[in-house]
Amino acid sequence: xxxxxxxxxxxxxxxxxxxxxxxxxxxxxxxxxxxxxxxxxxxxxxxxxxxxxxxxxxxxxxxxxxxxxxxxxxxxxxxxxxxxxxxxxxxxxxxxxxxxxxxxxxxxxxxxxxxxxxxxxxxxxxxxxxxxxxxxxxxxxxxxxxxxxxxxxxxxxxxxxxxxxxxxxxxxxxxxxxxxxxxxxxxxxxxxxxxxxxxxxxxxxxxxxxxxxxxxxxxxxxxxxxxxxxxxxxxxxxxxxxxxxxxxxxxxxxxxxxxxxxxxxxxxxxxxxxxxxxxxxxxxxxxxxxxxxxxxxxxxxxxxxxxxxxxxxxxxxxxxxxxxxxxxxxxxxxxxxxxxxxxxxxxxxxxxxxxxxxxxxxxxxxxxxxxxxxxxxxxxxxxxxxxxxxxxxxxxxxxxxxxxxxxxxxxxxxxxxxxxxxxxxxxxxxxxxxxxxxxxxxxxxxxxxxxxxxxxxxxxxxxxxxxxxxxxxxxxxxxxxxxxxxxxxxxxxxxxxxxxxxxxxxxxxxxxxxxxxxxxxxxxxxxxxxxxxxxxxxxxxxxxxxxxxxxxxxxxxxxxxxxxxxxxxxxxxxxxxxxxxxxxxxxxxxxx
Amino acid sequence: xxxxxxxxxxxxxxxxxxxxxxxxxxxxxxxxxxxxxxxxxxxxxxxxxxxxxxxxxxxxxxxxxxxxxxxxxxxxxxxxxxxxxxxxxxxxxxxxxxxxxxxxxxxxxxxxxxxxxxxxxxxxxxxxxxxxxxxxxxxxxxxxxxxxxxxxxxxxxxxxxxxxxxxxxxxxxxxxxxxxxxxxxxxxxxxxxxxxxxxxxxxxxxxxxxxxxxxxxxxxxxxxxxxxxxxxxxxxxxxxxxxxxxxxxxxxxxxxxxxxxxxxxxxxxxxxxxxxxxxxxxxxxxxxxxxxxxxxxxxxxxxxxxxxxxxxxxxxxxxxxxxxxxxxxxxxxxxxxxxxxxxxxxxxxx
Numbered sequence: 001x002x003x004x005x006x007x008x009x010x011x012x013x014x015x016x017x018x019x020x021x022x023x024x025x026x027x028x029x030x031x032x033x034x035x036x037x038x039x040x041x042x043x044x045x046x047x048x049x050x051x052x053x054x055x056x057x058x059x060x061x062x063x064x065x066x067x068x069x070x071x072x073x074x075x076x077x078x079x080x081x082x083x084x085x086x087x088x089x090x091x092x093x094x095x096x097x098x099x100x101x102x103x104x105x106x107x108x109x110x111x112x113x114x115x116x117x118x119x120x121x122x123x124x125x126x127x128x129x130x131x132x133x134x135x136x137x138x139x140x141x142x143x144x145x146x147x148x149x150x151x152x153x154x155x156x157x158x159x160x161x162x163x164x165x166x167x168x169x170x171x172x173x174x175x176x177x178x179x180x181x182x183x184x185x186x187x188x189x190x191x192x193x194x195x196x197x198x199x200x201x202x203x204x205x206x207x208x209x210x211x212x213x214x215x216x217x218x219x220x221x222x223x224x225x226x227x228x229x230x231x232x233x234x235x236x237x238x239x240x241x242x243x244x245x246x247x248x249x250x251x252x253x254x255x256x257x258x259x260x261x262x263x264x265x266x267x268x269x270x271x272x273x274x275x276x277x278x279x280x281x282x283x284x285x286x287x288x289x290x291x292x293x294x295x296x297x298x299x300x301x302x303x304x305x306x307x308x309x310x311x312x313x314x315x316x317x318x319x320x321x322x323x324x325x326x327x328x329x330x331x332x333x334x335x336x337x338x339x340x341x342x343x344x345x346x347x348x349x350x351x352x353x354x355x356x357x358x359x360x361x362x363x364x365x366x367x368x369x370x371x372x373x374x375x376x377x378x379x380x381x382x383x384x385x386x387x388x389x390x391x392x393x394x395x396x397x398x399x400x401x402x403x404x405x406x407x408x409x410x411x412x413x414x415x416x417x418x419x420x421x422x423x424x425x426x427x428x429x430x431x432x433x434x435x436x437x438x439x440x441x442x443x444x445x446x447x448x449x450x451x452x453x454x455x456x457x458x459x460x461x462x463x464x465x466x467x468x469x470x471x472x473x474x475x476x477x478x479x480x481x482x483x484x485x486x487x488x489x490x491x492x493x494x495x496x497x498x499x500x501x502x503x504x505x506x507x508x509x510x511x512x513x514x515x516x517x518x519x520x521x522x523x524x525x526x527x528x529x530x531x532x533x534x535x536x537x538x539x540x541x542x543x544x545x546x547x548x549x550x551x552x553x554x555x556x557x558x559x560x561x562x563x564x565x566x567x568x569x570x571x572x573x574x575x576x577x578x579x580x581x582x583x584x585x586x587x588x589x590x591x592x
Numbered sequence: 593x594x595x596x597x598x599x600x601x602x603x604x605x606x607x608x609x610x611x612x613x614x615x616x617x618x619x620x621x622x623x624x625x626x627x628x629x630x631x632x633x634x635x636x637x638x639x640x641x642x643x644x645x646x647x648x649x650x651x652x653x654x655x656x657x658x659x660x661x662x663x664x665x666x667x668x669x670x671x672x673x674x675x676x677x678x679x680x681x682x683x684x685x686x687x688x689x690x691x692x693x694x695x696x697x698x699x700x701x702x703x704x705x706x707x708x709x710x711x712x713x714x715x716x717x718x719x720x721x722x723x724x725x726x727x728x729x730x731x732x733x734x735x736x737x738x739x740x741x742x743x744x745x746x747x748x749x750x751x752x753x754x755x756x757x758x759x760x761x762x763x764x765x766x767x768x769x770x771x772x773x774x775x776x777x778x779x780x781x782x783x784x785x786x787x788x789x790x791x792x793x794x795x796x797x798x799x800x801x802x803x804x805x806x807x808x809x810x811x812x813x814x815x816x817x818x819x820x821x822x823x824x825x826x827x828x829x830x831x832x833x834x835x836x837x838x839x840x841x842x843x844x845x846x847x848x849x850x851x852x853x854x855x856x857x858x859x860x861x862x863x864x865x866x867x868x869x870x871x872x873x874x875x876x877x878x879x880x881x882x883x884x885x886x887x888x889x890x891x892x893x894x895x896x897x898x899x900x901x902x903x904x905x906x907x908x909x910x911x912x913x914x915x916x917x918x919x920x921x922x923x924x925x926x927x928x929x930x931x932x933x934x935x936x937x938x939x940x941x942x
Contacts, residue, residue: 056912059896069682070890070905072913 002031003078004096010043010086013093015100017077023050025538026128026559028103028111029081033094041090044103044111045081046556048534052077082532082556084111104131113553122175123226124166124549125560130218132226133560135166135512136553137175141454145511145552146486149462150495151528152516158544159495159516160194161569163458164233165562166493170456171417172228186411186442187458188435189422196259197568198420199236204573206230208564222563232567235417238263239409241426241434242393255393255425258571266409266421268437270315270348270397274307278395280473281436282387282429291376292383298370299352299380313404314397315342317351343397349388353381390430409438412445412455428464435465436474443480446488454489457481462496466503475503482509499527515539515548515557531557599848599856600794601898608853611798611805616826618799621839621865621872622819622880626804631814631884634680640771641680641886642689642754643906646673646747647914648739651921652928653732656699666699667735668708668722668928671743672914673750675773676906680886686906690750693918697722698738700730710931720919720927748780755786758875768878776907781824781836784864789879791887792860793902799840799860809854811844814884819872821865837865839876843884845891845901859887859902 006014015031017023027047032040054066055076065071081100087110103111114121114134121134139145148166150159167185170176176183189195209221209230223230240254242265254265268278279300283292307315342348356364356377363369369377399407411419421438423431442455459465459478466475481490482505492506499507500522507513507527515523515531518539522528528536530550535557539548545564550557568574598607620626654666674691678684697708710720727738756769769787779790798805799822807817824835840862848856861883863876891901897908918924 056909056916062896065905066685067682069678069684069686071909072676072678072686072688072906073909 002094002096002098002100006078008093008096010091010093011083012045012080013043013083014078014080017050017079023047023077023079023102024128025050027079028084028108028127028131029079029100030103030107030111031081031094031098031100033092033098035090035092039088039090041092042087042107042110043081043083043094044085044087044107045083046111046558047079048082048532048556049080050078080534084554084556085113102129109134111554112558116553119177120175122169122173123228124169124551125162125547125562126222126225127558127560130216130225133549133558135549135551137170139511139552140170140491141176142486142489142491146491147482147510148491148493148512148514149499149507149510150493150514150516150547151499151522152495152497152518152542152547154191154497156517156542156544158547159514160191160458160460161545161565162514162516162547162562163460163493163495164195164198164565164567167418167456167458168233168566169226169228171233172231173226176454183417183454183456184412185418185456185458186438187418187420188460189420190424190431190460192424193256193258193422193571194569195420196238196240196256196263196422197571197574198233198418199262200568200574201232202564202566202568202573205564205566212564222561223566226563230563230566233418235415236420237413237416237418238420238422239266239411240422241265241430242267242407254422256422263422265407267394267396267399267404267407269313269399269404269408270342270345270395271307271310271313272404272408273345273348273395274303274315276437276441277304278433278437279303281433281440282391283383283473291372292379294370295372295376295380299356299368302368313399313401315348317342341397345392345395346388347397348395349381349384352384356381387429387433390427391433394426394430394434411438411442432465432472432474435459436477439474439477439481442490443477443485443488446485446490450488452489454491456491456493458493458495460495462494462506463498463501466506468501468503478506479503482506498522498525500525511552513550513557515542515550516546517542517544535559595851596854597849597852599852604794604899606794606796608794608855611795613801614797614799614822614826616822618801618820618822620818621821621870622877626807626818628807628811628815629818629881631816631888632881633885634882634889635768635878636681637768637770638680638772638882640677642675642677642751642771642773643890643904643910644673644675644747644751644754644773645776645907645910645914646671646743647911647918648736648743649918649921650736650739651695651924653735654699656701658701662701664699664701664730665732665735666697666705667739668695668697669735669739670695670918670924671739671746672917673743673746674910674914674917675750675754676910678906680882680889686909688910688913689754691910691913691917693914694742694746695720695722696739696742697724698727698735699724700727700734702726708931710927720924744780747775748783751775751788752783752786755788757785758787759873768875772879774904778862779838779864784836784866787875787879788863789883790862791902792862793899795855795858795860808842808844808858809848811842811858813844813846813857814888815844816880816884817842819876819880821872837867839863839865839872839880841880841883843887845887857901 001016002008003014003016025047029045029047031043034040052075054063054073057071057073062071066073108131109115112134117134117136120137122137124133124135127133150163152159171183187195213221240256240263243253243255254263256263277300280296283296342351355368359365423434466478481492485492496502513530520540523536523539535548546559546561548557549560598609600607648671650667650669652668656664656666670693672691672693675689676686677689678686697705699705705724707724708722725738727734751773755773756771758769773788775788775790777790778792779788799820819839819841821837821839823837840860842858842860844858846857848854890904890906892903892905892908894900897903
């Protein structure tokens with residue numbers, strides 16, 4: 001019953017729990033009150049605080065007398081409710097004495113606004129009592145809103161797992177309807193090789209889920225309750241950068257350790273680098289100076305022009321002799337005789353250095369230099385040299401056209417729903433480069449094609465790619481996605497340890513916000529004001545596998561748990577014999 | 593000169609300072625030796641102790657004015673009686689029993705009054721229902737006395753209902769009952785034969801006399817005096833007798849601090865005595881033997897209760913519960929006003 005000793009308001013009220021009943025945090029409840037004219041008003045809410053205390057006693061030490069059986073006292077068990085919905089919308093207060101009940105069935109749907117979602121609901125996890133939390137897909141796919149943002153401490157917050165669970169749910173719950181096959185996901189793997197086994201069933205999932213089911217006394221398994229298949233992802237391609245150095249002879253091997261097959265290496269050709277105007281993405285900190293920006297812009301332009309008109313992976317230039325001798329082989333084409341071939345990123349940097357700083361006795365080629373001071377140009381070359389080591393394995397001119405085509409990262413390849421791009425082994429600059437280039441390409445592609453098929457981009461460590469301070473080309477791309485991607489059908493499922501360090505516009509554009517375990521100091525920052533105080537305090541003690549989910553339809557966040565991944569996240573979780581033959585693996589690498 | 597502190601708060605009526613001597617005769621009932629007796633603990637067979645108390649309250653004084661122009665007085669009031677049910681060995685939680693307010697419309701005169709029902713504006717806050725009870729006489733305080741009387745009757749009824757019968761036999765070894773009632777104040781007339789112990793918190797009457805009272809200051813906590821017997825209402829005129837007889841003994845609950853009155857922490861207990869018998873029934877003796885242990889266990893702490901230790905822990909809780917059961921006096925007064933205005937407003941206006 002609603003308490004009469006605490007204020008009952010249309011947004012929050014306390015109620016007393018009857019003897020024998022039990023209420024815990026996050027329980028959804030419903031209370032009905034009547035207006036004087038007899039019209040019922042129902043309040044739906046979520047329990048955000050529960051407490052017991054002795055009532056009728058004055059002193060803290062009275063508990064000893066109560067336990068000793070001398071002092072009669074009753075235990076007051078009360079819970080506070082944050083109202084999530086009032087129906088009809090008459091914001092009168094509930095009356096003390098109104099009966100409060102657990103919301104179940106239709107009431108639960110009302111409490112979570114599932115009735116507004118209708119067929120656009122997909123499961124976002126399980127509530128504490130095993131009921132399903134519906135999420136509104138229209139706030140994910142860009143129709144009413146888009147993007148998902150997940151915050152939490154590394155390791156215990158399980159941000160990536162929840163992002164993958166949401167993807168699994170979106171793809172397999174049927175919420176996409178007939179377009180399910182057209183939805184795609186691009187996942188960047190930034191830590192370990194966790195995500196390289198997405199297509200493999202998890203050996204431990206059955207046992208773990210059975211254990212949870214028994215422990216929580218659920219009527220069915222959690223996947224069953226959610227209506228999701230307990231299967232790994234389908235139609236996945238794995239892309240990984242090549243091993244530095246490789247095996248020679250043009251063999252490109254993916255730089256992964258645990259997974260021996262099914263991973264495709266990806267490289268960019270030098271020509272793509274130039275025509276695709278990827279140069280800016282090699283500079284993570286463009287804000288260093290305005291002049292440097294001009295240089296990057298003009299060189300980008302120059303390179304693009306230089307690379308026009310041919311499709312070989314390498315570049316050819318007439319006006320420069322590299323220090324190393326070019327070995328003439330049978331691949332040399334007639335038209336290139338007498339020209340220098342640029343086959344590596346290092347050579348490209350050397351060529352730029354020559355054009356900017358050495359040609360014409362240090363004056364540089366005037367068309368390339370473009371009135372910039374030598375200091376700026378030197379800074380440009382210095383920075384380029386700095387990233388050369390990281391980018392060399394990725395940007396290649398020494399491959400055949402065939403290989404280039406094969407190893408070009410194509411996340412929209414036919415028959416592939418989910419692409420995992422492994423960048424965890426790359427240096428920070430190379431990571432930025434890959435993420436920036438791939439997202440830019442995706443964005444431009446979707447700009448041409450429209451929002452027809454939704455692409456989900458999963459990217460952790462947003463604070464690295466789109467920090468609050470500073471400016472970078474990748475941040476621009478991410479901002480574009482955050483602000484316009486929703487109408488283009490690119491949905492960012494972003495995650496970060498600390499939302500306070502991520503560009504505000506990216507976080508604020510996310511319609512669905514999720515919080516895992518948070519550092520308590522972080523939880524007090526304004527980015528988390530969408531969590532009521534009691535939830536912020538609780539964010540510090542959330543266990544792995546538990547998230548606070550806030551969505552536009554429900555004004556208060558809801559605590560959910562989600563099942564153990566059905567896909568392997570480590571080599572030793574892979575079910576069955578995956579140890580494929582080494583030869584097969586080799587063939588795979590070679591693209592045979 | 594030495595200053596001693598009255599242990600009772602100053603707002604308590606008549607503190608523990610002086611004693612007026614008992615006029616009648618007091619006999620040694622248990623033994624001739626006058627010395628402190630240690631407690632023997634609470635035997636296992638006593639499973640239930642009930643602390644019974646009651647509380648009256650006057651809520652409004654009324655002037656009735658009938659058609660003939662006769663004036664009479666009346667009053668709205670309420671009383672509660674209740675009990676705390678506890679196990680002296682602490683095997684279970686103490687529980688309140690029967691703490692429910694009864695409301696009374698006490699009036700003088702012959703006119704029959706209807707029960708007054710005071711309905712609230714908010715349907716959740718309950719209605720007050722005053723049952724009419726006439727009293728004789730026309731004094732202004734009659735209504736208050738009537739309510740007090742009703743409360744005492746109800747208290748006595750409750751004690752009688754709850755207590756086990758107590759055979760007043762000299763030797764019966766199984767005389768000790770399993771349920772014992774502790775009742776605030778002296779035992780009442782007509783309660784004989786039940787295991788009801790009255791406890792008197794403040795000592796006003798000296799049953800001991802100057803030669804014996806010294807023992808009270810020497811008692812250690814838990815110790816008691818031997819049992820005495822006296823006749824109720826004995827004014828020393830002799831022969832009158834007739835009225836009921838009582839056993840009584842004193843128990844010390846705590847060490848009196850040196851600066852307090854020497855009788856601080858001493859309680860007088862009282863039970864019915866069979867008519868003109870020389871012996872102390874076994875049951876009464878057993879109860880006296882356990883009383884020290886039981887009361888020391890129930891005694892309150894001075895930092896929690898200004899009337900400690902005599903105002904027992906369950907009693908204080910019971911008083912609080914009873915006060916609450918009667919509701920807020922301000923709200924009740926407001927309800928009474930609203931009720932009267934509603935009842936007679938129209939008539940006055942017309």
